[in-house]
Amino acid sequence: MANVGEMSGDRSFSRRSILLGGSAVAAAAVGVAERTHRAQAQQPARQRPPNILFMLVDNLGYGELGVYGGGATRGAPTPRIDRLASEGLRLTNMNMEAQCTPSRSAILTGRYAIRSGTHSVPFGGVADGLTQWEVTLAESLSAAGYATALNGKWHLGSHNGRLPNDQGFDEWYGIPRITDEAMWPGSPGYSPNIMPPEQIMEGRKGEPSRDVKIYDLEQRRLIDAEITRRSIAFMERQARTKKPFFAYATLTQPHLPTLPNPAFVGKTGNGDWADMLAEMDHNVGEMLDAVDRLGIRDETIVIFASDNGPEFLRDWEGWAGPWKGQYFTAWEGGIRVPFLIRWPGKVPAGRVSDEIVHAVDLFPTLAKFAGAEVPKDRPIDGVDQSDFFTGKTEKSARDGILIWCADRLQAVKWKNFKVHFYQQETMVSPPVKLAIPLLFNLYTNPREDQDKQITDSWIFGPVLKMVGEFEASTKKYPLIAMGTPDPYVPPGARP
The missing domain is CATH 3.30.1120 (Arylsulfatase, C-terminal domain)
Incomplete structure (x- = not known):
């Protein structure tokens, strides 16, 4: 053994x-989609499935936001995110996996990443990504009649066949891997002939993704504003069609190098890290304002979360608040993260809970809210937390x-x-x-x-x-x- x-x-x-x-999976998905579309066509608009805006940030420690003890104490208040916390449920015991790739895998598959071949961040150009056999949350929601888009960081495959538009997303824009690759083009001795630079990419379902531009330090500062802009544009298009949507906005901040957008440089007077925090709060506020402007607040589930604990490397070191450790470790600081969920009229406002929840729970829970299906032909580690999130019970559906x-x-x-x-x-x-x-x-x-x-x-x-x-x-x-x-x-x- x-x-x-x-x-x-x-x-x-x-x-x-x-x-x-x-390819039995694809046939089943088509059947589910046809049945769902027929059912939705017979429903009044108010009973149709909720939209989902899921904002996932990269390496934000537990103690960074104002509502978790940070904000002003980290050099920049976070009023928009803090207000979101007051409008729904805030968890103090939300757990992710310890690294970026496994946590994103767990969210989208409902399975511990060790099951899916995604247990580690892939370095050095090794084979990476989810196999096509995996069924993602985006695929399930798409089969249930949702429009789906990912704007931001993917980190679950670098090549056509394993990019977001191959895994259930109708469209995507962003980076396939990790943000610190933006430092490569300006590094001494670097040559693109030895290691090709990371590209910002975009793609649509059924088509190969294409390279847009090299992801360098200039683009590193600009990308979160573009992720925000594209996420809002996607929600605007879907609001006009009345089709439920899953907008997965995977922002790249505060992953190293933690460099703010030029519009935020010097804004706080407390350095790049605080300026970045102010930018993050602004971007979240822009997306929340769009939901209100489109008149879909009451029918939209909004989630804000971090993918794992804070940065370890200086000068970008983050803060896990009361917990020990940073990402890549099993200490609480590596896995316990901020998590907020709002759904007016469904998720009680102003509620705070220390009940245990894990990233794998998000697939079955959101699928339940959306009327989508969870695969039954494989182990699913996630549990349905819909009753807990909506306040029907004070207890999580898991205890470990x-x-x-x-x-x-x-x-x-x-x-x-x-x-x-x-x-x-x-x-x-x-x-x-x-x-x-x-x-x-x-x-x-x-x-x-x-x-x-x-x-x-x-x-x-x-x-x-x-x-x-x-x-x-x-x-x-x-x-x-x-x-x-x-x-x-x-x-x-x-x-």
């Missing part, structure tokens, strides 16, 4: 090893999560307790397997200090039950290895 750290080779593993070592760092099951959270099987201080620190796992009570030890460990070993019972259930699912549905090419067919399935 292989341990968790060896999962990219032998995909079988056990609970004991964790402690001790650490698995925390993956790359292909390692690094920790598990259950209620207010947390078990670490590996110790890794920062993103550049080597992960060390622990002979005896670390055990914390996050209520009494939110910083996860080792000298405040608890000895309540009974907690391993529910924790290992969660691990065991995941293990059992991998025997029937093996994990997809990173870099798996298309076409992918699960073992035992008909090609």
